[in-house]
Amino acid sequence: MQLSTKHLLGIRDLSPQDIRIILDTATQFKEVLQRPIKKVPSLRDVTIVNLFYENSTRTRISFELAEKRLSADTINFTSSGSSVSKGETLLDTVNNILSMKVDMVVMRHSASGAPHFLSRHIPAVIVNAGDGINEHPTQALLDALSIQEKLGSLEGRRVAIIGDIMHSRVALSNIHLLKKMGAEVMVAGPPTLIPKHIKAAFDIKVEHDVKKALAWCEVANVLRIQLERQNQVLFSSLREYNLAYGITRKLLDGLDHEVLIMHPGPINRGVELDSDVADSGQSIILDQVENGVAVRMAVLYLLSGKRDNT
Amino acid sequence: MRMNFGYLCTTIMNELTTILDKDQLHLTLQRLSHQLIENHHPFKDTCFIGIQPRGVPVSDYIIKYLSSLYPGMELQYGKLDITFYRDDIRRQLHVPSETHLPFSIENKKVVLIDDVLYTGRTIRAAMDALLDNGRPSKVELCILVDRRYSRQLPIQPDYCGKAIDSFITQKVKVLLDDDARVVLYDYPD
Known part of the structure; x- marks a missing residue:
C-alpha cells in the first residue's frame, strides 16, 4: 500500500x-x-x-x-x-x-x-x-486530522471556512480535501474576499453572513486576513472587518450548538478572531499545531x- | 486456493503442508502459556507485548488463556508496532498498525510474542522500538513457529512452539480464526 x-x-x-x-x-x-x-x-x-x-x-x-x-x-x-x-x-x-x-x-x-x-x-x-x-497541503491534512479526532470522521461533517478565501492557500487545500472526503463545505466572508466562481467550481455553499454560516456549521475554520497579499482595498478597515465578520463570543453564545473553532495561525487577534474565542475550550488551534x-x-x-x- | 490476507494483499498460494492442525495448535499455544507461567507467575513485574500485526492474534490467545487460568489476575498486556524501525522501508512501504502500551516497561520483564521467527529482523526492530519506551530489566522472546537455520541476525527464542525447516521460497501462515491451523505454503517471488 x-x-x-x-x-x-x-x-x-x-x-x-x-x-x-x-x-x-x-x-x-x-x-x-x-x-x-x-x-x-x-x-x-x-x-x-x-x-x-x-x-x-x-x-x-x-x-x-x-x-x-x-x-x-x-x-x-x-x-x-x-x-x-x-x-x-x-x-x-x-x-x-x-x-x-x-x-x-x-x-x-x-x-x-x-x-x-x-x-x-x-x-x-x-x-x-x-x-x-x-x-x-500539509495544513489541510492536519486540519482534517484535528476534525477527525474531535468528531470521529469527516464524512457528512459541515465545515465552514470563514475569512479571506481569495488569498488563502489553506482554504483551497481544505476545500479539495474536505470535498474528497465527503464533507460539506461552506465558504463565508465579505464578497470582495471570495472568488467569484468558487461556488460552481467546487460545488460548495457561499455565505456572506457569518452568523448564518456559524449556525450551519459544526466546524469553523477561521482564516487570517492576509494583508501582505492584498494590493487593493477589499474592505474599509480591520475594525470594520471585525464588526461584520469577526468571530466573537457573543456570536457563538447565540447558537444552539457548539462549533469547533480552528485557525491555521498566525491569528490577528481582535480582527478575524476575538481573544476570548481563540483561547476558549471550543478552540482546537493548539491541537492543530500538535x-x-x-x-x-x-x-x-x-x-x-x-x-x-x- | 485464493486467500484473503486482510490489508496486506490478496494472493494465490500453494498450500504445501499443515504444520499444526487445530488441536495441535491449541495444545502448543497452551504449552507456551504454561511455560510462561512456570517462569513468570504471579506476573507482578512481567508484561506481555504482541508484535503487530501478526503476533497479536497469538498474544491475544495466550493472554486469554492465562486469564482463564487465573481469573481476576491483572496481566499487563500491550501491542507494539515496529514499522518505523524496520530496516527494509526503502524497499517496500509498510503502513503502520497501532502501538498500545498502557503501562511503563521500566524495570519490567518483557515477553515479546510473535507468530513466526524467520530472519530475526522483525525482532531486532521490535527490540529497538521497545527500548524507545523505556528500559526493561529483561526481554524474552516467545514464538509460535521457529523457521530454524534461516536466521540473519543472532536472535533465538526463549519459548518456541514448534521448530520447522523450510525453504526461502516458502512462507508460514498462522491462522487463528474458525479454521485455526498453521500452514506452510509456496511463495515464489
Whole structure:
C-alpha cells in the first residue's frame, strides 16, 4: 500500500485513499510523540532541505521537528541572506543544493506553482509547504486530522471556512480535501474576499453572513486576513472587518450548538478572531499545531520510499 | 486456493503442508502459556507485548488463556508496532498498525510474542522500538513457529512452539480464526 503520487504538491493530486493512508499513519506517529524517546530511525539515511522563500514560523518549525523526529538530516535555507539576493534563479539554487546529495525538498514559495515547476526539473521528492495563493497541503491534512479526532470522521461533517478565501492557500487545500472526503463545505466572508466562481467550481455553499454560516456549521475554520497579499482595498478597515465578520463570543453564545473553532495561525487577534474565542475550550488551534508534526512525519515517511524510483 | 490476507494483499498460494492442525495448535499455544507461567507467575513485574500485526492474534490467545487460568489476575498486556524501525522501508512501504502500551516497561520483564521467527529482523526492530519506551530489566522472546537455520541476525527464542525447516521460497501462515491451523505454503517471488 502506498501513495499514488511521488511528490506532495497539493491535495488536488491526492486520492481519498492517499488521504486516508496519510491520516492513519499520522495517528500512529502521534503515539510515537507521546513516548519517552520521541524519535524513530525511519529516515536516518535521508537528507532533507527546507527551502523557505517566504516567512514562516509554525510550518517551518513543524517540518523541522518532524524531520528530526524521523532521524533525517536536515538543512535549512531561507532566501534572506542567501545568494537569491544576488539574483540566482530558483532552479539554479535547488540544483546546487541537490548536487550535495539531498533526497527531499520541503518548499515554501510566494509564487503559486513554484513546487510544481521544480518537480518537473529535479529528481528529488518535493513537499509543498505552501505556494503563493495555491495550496498548503500539509495544513489541510492536519486540519482534517484535528476534525477527525474531535468528531470521529469527516464524512457528512459541515465545515465552514470563514475569512479571506481569495488569498488563502489553506482554504483551497481544505476545500479539495474536505470535498474528497465527503464533507460539506461552506465558504463565508465579505464578497470582495471570495472568488467569484468558487461556488460552481467546487460545488460548495457561499455565505456572506457569518452568523448564518456559524449556525450551519459544526466546524469553523477561521482564516487570517492576509494583508501582505492584498494590493487593493477589499474592505474599509480591520475594525470594520471585525464588526461584520469577526468571530466573537457573543456570536457563538447565540447558537444552539457548539462549533469547533480552528485557525491555521498566525491569528490577528481582535480582527478575524476575538481573544476570548481563540483561547476558549471550543478552540482546537493548539491541537492543530500538535497534529502538524505528526502529519508532516507521515507525509515525509510515506514519500521517502519514493525517492529510489527516480 | 485464493486467500484473503486482510490489508496486506490478496494472493494465490500453494498450500504445501499443515504444520499444526487445530488441536495441535491449541495444545502448543497452551504449552507456551504454561511455560510462561512456570517462569513468570504471579506476573507482578512481567508484561506481555504482541508484535503487530501478526503476533497479536497469538498474544491475544495466550493472554486469554492465562486469564482463564487465573481469573481476576491483572496481566499487563500491550501491542507494539515496529514499522518505523524496520530496516527494509526503502524497499517496500509498510503502513503502520497501532502501538498500545498502557503501562511503563521500566524495570519490567518483557515477553515479546510473535507468530513466526524467520530472519530475526522483525525482532531486532521490535527490540529497538521497545527500548524507545523505556528500559526493561529483561526481554524474552516467545514464538509460535521457529523457521530454524534461516536466521540473519543472532536472535533465538526463549519459548518456541514448534521448530520447522523450510525453504526461502516458502512462507508460514498462522491462522487463528474458525479454521485455526498453521500452514506452510509456496511463495515464489
